[in-house]
Every structure is written in C-alpha cells, then in structure tokens.
Amino acid sequence: MVDFNRFTLANGLRVLVHEDDTTPMAVLNILYDVGARDEEADKTGFAHLFEHLMFGGSVNIPSYDEPLQRVGGENNAFTSNDITNYYITLPAVNLETAFWLESDRMLSLAFSEKSLETQRNVVCEEFKQRYLNQPYGDVWLKLRPLAYKKHPYQWATIGQDLKQIEDAKMEDVKAFFKKHYNPQNAIMVVGGNVKTQDVKALAEKWFAPIAPGEKYLRNLPQEPLQQESRQETVYAKVPLNAIYMAFKMPDRKNPDYQCFDLISDVLSQGQSSRLYNSLLKEQQLFSEIHAYITSSIDEGLFVVEGKLVEGVKMEQAEAAIWKELKKLKEHQVSTDELTKVKNKSESIMVFAEMSLLDKAMNLAYYELLGDAGLLNNEIDRYLAVTAEQMQQAARNTFVKEQCSTLYYLIAKDA
Amino acid sequence: MLNRTQVPDSKQVNEINFIEPQEQELENGIKVYTINAGKQDLVRIEFIFDNVNWDESKPLQAIGVSHLVNNGTARLSAKDIADKVDYYGAFLQTEYGADQSSIKLYTLNKHLRAVLPILKSIIDESVFPEQELAIFIQNQKQSLQVSLQKNDFLARKNFAHAIFGQSSYGANIEPSDYDALRQSDLLDYYRSAYKPQNCSIFVAGRFEHTEFELLNSIFGKNWNNSNSSVQNKFSFSSSPKGELLIERPEAIQSAIRMGTRSINRTHPDFAAFQVLNCVLGGYFGSRLMANIREDKGYTYGIGSAVVSMKDTGYFFIATEVGAEVCGKAMEEIEKEIHILKTELVPAAELDLVRNYMLGSMLGSLENTFSHADKFKSIHYSGLDYAYYENYIQTVKTIDSNCLQALANKYLNTGEFVKVIAGKK
Numbered sequence: 001m002v003d004f005n006r007f008t009l010a011n012g013l014r015v016l017v018h019e020d021d022t023t024p025m026a027v028l029n030i031l032y033d034v035g036a037r038d039e040e041a042d043k044t045g046f047a048h049l050f051e052h053l054m055f056g057g058s059v060n061i062p063s064y065d066e067p068l069q070r071v072g073g074e075n076n077a078f079t080s081n082d083i084t085n086y087y088i089t090l091p092a093v094n095l096e097t098a099f100w101l102e103s104d105r106m107l108s109l110a111f112s113e114k115s116l117e118t119q120r121n122v123v124c125e126e127f128k129q130r131y132l133n134q135p136y137g138d139v140w141l142k143l144r145p146l147a148y149k150k151h152p153y154q155w156a157t158i159g160q161d162l163k164q165i166e167d168a169k170m171e172d173v174k175a176f177f178k179k180h181y182n183p184q185n186a187i188m189v190v191g192g193n194v195k196t197q198d199v200k201a202l203a204e205k206w207f208a209p210i211a212p213g214e215k216y217l218r219n220l221p222q223e224p225l226q227q228e229s230r231q232e233t234v235y236a237k238v239p240l241n242a243i244y245m246a247f248k249m250p251d252r253k254n255p256d257y258q259c260f261d262l263i264s265d266v267l268s269q270g271q272s273s274r275l276y277n278s279l280l281k282e283q284q285l286f287s288e289i290h291a292y293i294t295s296s297i298d299e300g301l302f303v304v305e306g307k308l309v310e311g312v313k314m315e316q317a318e319a320a321i322w323k324e325l326k327k328l329k330e331h332q333v334s335t336d337e338l339t340k341v342k343n344k345s346e347s348i349m350v351f352a353e354m355s356l357l358d359k360a361m362n363l364a365y366y367e368l369l370g371d372a373g374l375l376n377n378e379i380d381r382y383l384a385v386t387a388e389q390m391q392q393a394a395r396n397t398f399v400k401e402q403c404s405t406l407y408y409l410i411a412k413d414a
Numbered sequence: 415m416l417n418r419t420q421v422p423d424s425k426q427v428n429e430i431n432f433i434e435p436q437e438q439e440l441e442n443g444i445k446v447y448t449i450n451a452g453k454q455d456l457v458r459i460e461f462i463f464d465n466v467n468w469d470e471s472k473p474l475q476a477i478g479v480s481h482l483v484n485n486g487t488a489r490l491s492a493k494d495i496a497d498k499v500d501y502y503g504a505f506l507q508t509e510y511g512a513d514q515s516s517i518k519l520y521t522l523n524k525h526l527r528a529v530l531p532i533l534k535s536i537i538d539e540s541v542f543p544e545q546e547l548a549i550f551i552q553n554q555k556q557s558l559q560v561s562l563q564k565n566d567f568l569a570r571k572n573f574a575h576a577i578f579g580q581s582s583y584g585a586n587i588e589p590s591d592y593d594a595l596r597q598s599d600l601l602d603y604y605r606s607a608y609k610p611q612n613c614s615i616f617v618a619g620r621f622e623h624t625e626f627e628l629l630n631s632i633f634g635k636n637w638n639n640s641n642s643s644v645q646n647k648f649s650f651s652s653s654p655k656g657e658l659l660i661e662r663p664e665a666i667q668s669a670i671r672m673g674t675r676s677i678n679r680t681h682p683d684f685a686a687f688q689v690l691n692c693v694l695g696g697y698f699g700s701r702l703m704a705n706i707r708e709d710k711g712y713t714y715g716i717g718s719a720v721v722s723m724k725d726t727g728y729f730f731i732a733t734e735v736g737a738e739v740c741g742k743a744m745e746e747i748e749k750e751i752h753i754l755k756t757e758l759v760p761a762a763e764l765d766l767v768r769n770y771m772l773g774s775m776l777g778s779l780e781n782t783f784s785h786a787d788k789f790k791s792i793h794y795s796g797l798d799y800a801y802y803e804n805y806i807q808t809v810k811t812i813d814s815n816c817l818q819a820l821a822n823k824y825l826n827t828g829e830f831v832k833v834i835a836g837k838k
Contacts, residue, residue, distance in 0.1 A: 022453065024431075025777050060418035065699050070766045071424040072773015074698070091773050096422040104418055121711025125667070129714050129734050133667045135563040209416060237664070239559035271484075271496035280553070281492070287553035307560075309552060336501065343503030347522055350454055354781045 013183035018191035026092035026192035031364040034180035045159020056115025058105035092193035103206035151223035182213025235411040267291035328394035332387035427772040440634030457619030466643035473585035480510035565669035568835035609639035618786035668836025673730030678722035685808035754821040758814040
C-alpha cells in the first residue's frame with residue numbers, strides 16, 4: 001500500500017505526497033505529459049533531446065546539477081514514447097533545494113546555444129552507443145515503422161536518424177518548451193521523510209507563481225486496424241539469426257491490459273515459462289527467447305523475440321513460436337499456471353514498495369493514467385483475470401494478419 | 415517577491431545510521447547475519463560460498479556450477495524447481511562474483527515454508543544433468559559470440575586479463591573453455607564449495623524467531639559434506655602497462671578502459687582514494703564528465719571507479735567515445751589526471767564532493783536490503799563498522815593537499831594499462 005495525499009495548485013500543477021518516515025531521504029519526481037509520440041514526423045528524437053537540455057541551466061540558475069550535488073542530491077531523467085520523467089533524490093532536510101531547481105526550470109530554461117550544441121553531440125553519441133554500435137542495436141528502429149504506419153509510435157524515442165537531431169534549432173527548443181513544459185502538463189510527486197503541509201507550503205512558494213501556460217490537447221493520428229501480415233528482413237554483421245514478432249494489443253487503460261501482461265508471463269516469466277521450456281530447453285531451437293508487452297498508453301505491442309541456435313532453420317523456429325501461440329488460443333491455461341503468474345505479479349508489486357523512487361514514479365504514472373489510487377488496487381485487476389479471458393485475448397491477438405515480423409539475419413560476407 | 419537567484423539554506427548530512435545485523439548460528443555452525451527490519455512481509459535470504467580450488471585450466475568450473483546449480487537435483491528436475499519457485503511467486507538468483515558465489519532467495523514471508531526445502535535440495539543435492547550442461551554450453555557460447563561483437567565487452571575483458579592474468583578475476587574465456595566443461599568438473603566443484611563450513615547466510619527483511627527456527631530445521635541439520643577445499647588466494651607481482659588496441663575496423667565508437675591494480679578496502683588510503691576518484695570520475699559533475707561529455711560532447715558517459723576485492727583491488731576509467739575523437743578523448747583523460755597531480759582541488763569543489771558523497775551514502779541505505787549489502791562489504795573485507803565511521807570522517811575532513819598527494823601516489827598513467835576496442 002502506497003499512501004498519498006493530493007492537491008492541485010491554482011495554475012493546474014497536480015501534486016502528490018507520499019510520507020515515508022523509514023528513510024532520511026526525499027524524492028521529488030516530476031512527470032511531464034509529453035513523449036516521442038508528441039513529436040512531428042520531421043523532428044523525431046526531440047522530446048529526448050529536450051530532456052537533455054533541461055539540465056543545461058534555467059532562467060535564474062546557471063547550473064542545474066552543481067547546487068543539487070552540493071546538498072547531497074542526485075538526479076536523472078528518462079524519456080519514453082509517452083512521457084518524460086525527471087527525478088531528484090536528496091537528504092530530506094535539503095528538500096527545498098529540489099523545489100528551487102525544479103520550479104526554475106519549469107518557469108523557463110536558459111536556452112543556451114552552447115548547451116544545445118553539446119547536447120546534440122551527446123545525444124548523437126548516445127544514439128551510436130545504444131542503437132548503432134551494438135549487435136541488434138537498431139532492431140526497434142526497424143520494428144516500430146513496420147508495426148505502426150500512422151501513429152507516431154512508428155519512431156523510437158532516440159529519433160529516426162542522427163540527422164534530425166543534428167538539425168535541431170533553438171527556435172524548435174523554445175517552441176517545444178512553451179507547448180509542453182508548463183504546470184498544466186505536469187504531475188509532481190514528493191515522497192520520503194516529508195510532511196504534506198510542508199510540501200504544500202513549498203509548492204505554493206516555488207511553483208504557484210508559474211503561469212499555467214496553455215493546456216496541450218493531444219490529437220494524434222490513429223493507427224488503422226492492421227489487416228495484413230507484414231514481414232521485413234534485415235541482414236547485418238551479427239553472429240546469430242534472430243526473429244522479432246510484434247502483435248497489436250490494447251492500450252494501457254484498456255480493462256484487458258493486465259490480461260495481456262499475464263499472457264506474456266505465461267509465455268516468458270522465469271524458467272518455468274512456456275517458451276523457455278518448450279523452445280529453449282526441449283526443442284533447443286533458441287538460445288534466448290522472450291515475450292513481453294510495451295505497456296504503451298496508446299495501442300501497444302505484444303512482442304516475441306528470440307535468437308536461434310546455430311544451424312536451426314528460420315521457418316522451423318518461427319513455426320515453433322506460432323505453435324506455442326496457438327496453444328494459448330486452443331486451450332485455457334491451467335489453474336496452477338494462472339495462480340503462478342498471479343502470485344508472481346503480487347510479489348513484484350510488494351517488492352516494488354521497497355524503493356522510494358519506484359513508489360514516487362508509480363504514483364505519478366498512475367495519476368497520469370487517471371488516478372494515483374489505481375496503483376493500490378492494481379493487484380486486484382491482475383487477480384481478477386480469468387483463463388477464459390486470456391484465451392479470448394489470445395484468439396483476438398495472435399493472428400497472422402496482425403503480426404509484424406522482423407527477420408534479423410547474419411549477413412554473409414560478400 | 416520570491417528571489418529565485420537565492421540558493422535555499424541547506425545542511426550537510428550529519429547523521430548516518432547503520433543497522434548492524436544480529437549474528438546467530440545454526441546447529442551445524444553456519445553463521446546467520448540478520449537485519450530484521452522493513453514494513454513489507456517479505457524476506458531476502460542469501461547463501462554465500464567462498465570461491466575455492468581455482469584451477470586455471472578449468473576457468474568455468476565455478477561459473478558453470480553457479481549457473482546450473484538450480485537445474486536439477488536428486489529429487490527435482492530443472493523444470494520442477496522452476497515451477498515450484500515461480501508458483502510461490504519467489505525469485506531465485508544464482509550469482510558468481512569475484513570472490514564468492516551466492517544463491518539468493520526473495521520471497522513473501524507467507525511462502526517461505528514452501529520454498530526453503532527447494533533451496534535445500536539445490537544446495538545439497540544438485541546433480542548437473544548432462545542434458546542441462548549441453549544446453550548451457552550451447553547457449554553460453556552463442557551469448558559469448560554476441561558479446562564479442564560489443565566493444566565495451568572487449569575492452570572490459572581484455573583490461574581484466576591484462577591486469578589479473580589467468581586468475582579468476584581476469585581469465586580470458588574463449589568458446590573452447592565452454593566445450594571443455596565436463597559434468598565431473600561441476601560435481602567436483604559443487605561438492606567442494608557448497609558445504610556448511612564454506613557457507614554464511616545473510617538475511618534481510620521480516621525474519622523473526624519462527625523464521626529462524628524454520629531455517630535451522632532445514633539447513634542446520636542433515637546437511638553433511640566434509641569435502642576439503644582451498645580458498646582462492648591470488649597474488650600479483652608483475653605490473654603490465656601500455657596501450658592495447660583491439661582493432662574493430664567498422665566501429666563508429668571506440669570503447670576505452672584504462673587503469674591499474676590498486677589498493678582495496680583494507681588499505682588506510684582507501685576512503686581518501688574514493689574521494690579523489692569521485693572528483694575525477696565518480697559522479698555526474700565529475701571532471702571527466704564535465705570535460706569530455708558536457709564540454710566536448712565526445713561521449714554519452716564517462717566514469718571512473720575504485721574496486722575492492724579480497725586480495726587486491728583496481729582503479730579504472732571507462733567510456734565509449736566517437737571513433738574519430740578517440741585520440742583526443744585519451745589526451746583529455748590524461749590532462750585531467752595531470753591537473754589532479756599538479757593543482758590543488760579548489761575548496762568549493764571539494765565541499766561539493768564531500769556533501770555529494772555523504773548524501774550518496776545516506777541514500778544508499780534506502781532499505782533493509784541495502785543495510786545488509788553494506789554489512790556484506792565490510793564482512794568480506796574482514797572489517798567492522800569502524801570502517802564506515804572512518805569513511806565518513808575522511809570524507810568530511812580530507813584536504814586538497816592530501817588529494818594531490820594521493821593522485822601522485824595512485825594515478826600514474828605511465829603505469830596504466832590502456833585498452834581501446836575500436837579505432838584510434
């Protein structure tokens with residue numbers, strides 16, 4: 001159970017407070033309701049580049065990191081296709097420093113040319129390090145545009161290519177800030193050794209003076225129903241053949257979401273899972289095999305991916321995956337198997353309460369989904385899933401006409 | 415009117431409270447160290463075994479055992495084990511470290527009674543089926559092939575081998591080492607290492623008398639194994655140095671890893687060296703980050719660390735930089751070290767580092783697991799909580815002259831091994 005109090009400032013900033021006196025630390029987490037899905041098609045990677053620029057100094061504070069480290073704090077951030085999330089952990093006695101820093105950069109950035117130039121380079125190096133200079137690193141740069149034709153999920157958060165990042169202009173940066181970085185589009189969670197009344201006073205002092213800004217109304221292109229099987233083959237300098245299958249699945253708020261999560265657990269959670277036992281251990285077709293969901297706010301993907309054992313034919317490996325998916329369509333999972341994945345979900349949720357930062361991030365995310373209180377009964381939604389429901393979901397989902405398959409194959413030296 | 419240019423008041427972290435474990439013994443003498451705290455009804459139990467009988471002709475013996483120990487016992491198949499553990503929502507992790515191997519169980523208290531007997535079977539009667547070994551060999555070789563395509567992995571592996579040779583810290587693992595692995599090697603190692611005399615148990619979470627009695631009833635008796643073993647002990651005499659380039663003609667980034675063998679936690683300079691390391695590359699605002707990432711934009715990240723092992727330690731700097739700026743990045747690293755050796759760290763910067771390190775220490779004690787981890791670190795270095803008192807005192811009081819002297823003592827780049835995987 002993650003208790004919280006909630007209030008909203010006059011400018012629209014939503015604030016949640018989680019009091020936890022078992023720690024001497026505090027967390028200040030701010031979620032901005034903007035992600036790569038909100039980018040324009042010719043300016044992809046921008047939400048993430050922007051996240052980097054948020055550390056380049058704000059209107060009244062030339063350095064963001066330095067004063068925070070000086071009071072014993074640390075910070076980081078991440079960008080996904082849906083959200084951009086910033087967090088600070090610091091000794092609770094120094095909480096006000098976090099308010100001072102976060103409110104100033106919500107007020108306005110310094111928009112320094114030097115910072116833009118450096119962070120363009122840093123992000124380009126990040127692009128290379130994570131996506132280009134790794135075996136299979138560019139899989140998601142290929143798989144997304146195969147699975148999504150209209151929706152902006154067709155590009156990865158890092159962006160479509162290095163060029164668009166290199167071309168980012170200061171005027172774009174300013175426009176992006178104005179559009180997305182204001183109190184109405186943010187959710188703040190303060191947690192740890194703090195008191196709600198103190199947080200309220202600090203929020204009023206530092207955040208209330210910020211103008212509400214314009215509310216960003218999201219109107220994204222809808223992804224049409226996929227009605228054809230899609231395939232793409234990539235040849236690259238990799239040591240093993242690999243396959244990636246992406247099926248469309250419902251959005252995060254859909255009541256079936258937890259059902260899909262449990263299906264992926266039946267297939268791939270732990271060494272007792274079906275894909276691991278059947279395809280890796282018994283048939284020895286794969287040296288690695290996983291199934292997971294993207295958990296995106298709009299229509300998501302259910303992914304099965306694996307690396308083939310040397311000498312195994314792709315057709316055979318692919319057919320074996322389909323056979324496992326068919327089993328889910330034809331037979332209900334057993335009571336034991338269902339209990340197993342539910343128990344595991346329960347464990348994961350209890351263990352997540354060990355981390356203050358995880359609790360704060362989860363509260364912010366569930367608040368974005370509609371109500372932070374959903375976090376505390378999430379487990380009930382998992383426990384309510386039935387075998388019939390899972391079978392029905394499998395039938396609707398695991399069909400060739402809704403599958404995008406990427407074959408990632410060893411390039412034979414020309 | 416709110417003055418946003420005015421820095422809010424702040425305090426240095428003054429009080430850092432460590433929760434010391436309760437020490438108990440099972441009937442057969444196994445030490446159990448317990449930190450019984452936390453709000454949730456869950457517990458982590460770690461069985462830790464010292465690594466023994468190092469045989470450089472069989473570098474994968476201990477690793478293989480650690481990977482396969484939960485893949486079949488006298489009464490349970492690999493699938494049975496996985497089914498049962500997963501059914502109770504528990505997590506079982508086996509870990510091979512430089513000096514110890516461990517089996518960790520995470521479970522909700524309500525399932526402890528059901529999962530402990532499975533753990534007992536794994537620890538006392540594992541059989542390492544041929545079939546499981548064959549799958550392990552095949553899949554590990556494949557995974558190694560993928561890793562060998564990663565510059566970062568190549569730099570790490572070659573660096574470790576350069577400074578630690580064919581010891582367990584630096585053994586250069588080749589695919590052929592996997593092929594050479596035999597079931598009998600695994601069984602030999604397992605019988606020598608996984609025994610009560612070589613085991614300590616570390617518990618964190620909710621763990622009262624009843625739970626202790628349960629643990630004792632399962633692991634405190636009927637676990638008989640008196641095979642002999644020799645604890646690993648390594649000494650290193652020669653000091654390799656110089657540049658080692660692993661050519662990767664198509665690299666768009668080069669991985670750099672440079673450093674040297676160094677002191678470990680038992681050395682009186684260790685805490686002070688950590689302060690110096692922090693200034694150089696130990697946090698986001700460090701000099702290496704400020705110069706090579708934030709000023710030059712050569713990399714997504716760069717850092718340095720001092721690592722403590724049982725008989726030795728090492729210092730290293732690691733980064734991945736654009737291939738075209740590899741040479742320049744190496745020069746900048748040298749330059750930053752040179753500055754530390756010739757100029758005093760300004761008081762304002764040192765104060766910042768002090769506060770950062772104290773805050774970071776406080777933050778690293780987040781929950782009962784982290785308190786247990788803090789204890790394990792000192793326990794396996796043969797130290798007690800005075801180590802942390804001294805560490806905190808050192809961070810609070812060390813001066814710039816001392817840091818400069820340490821830089822001259824420990825950061826001699828002429829003595830470093832410098833590995834580059836990629837292009838230079």
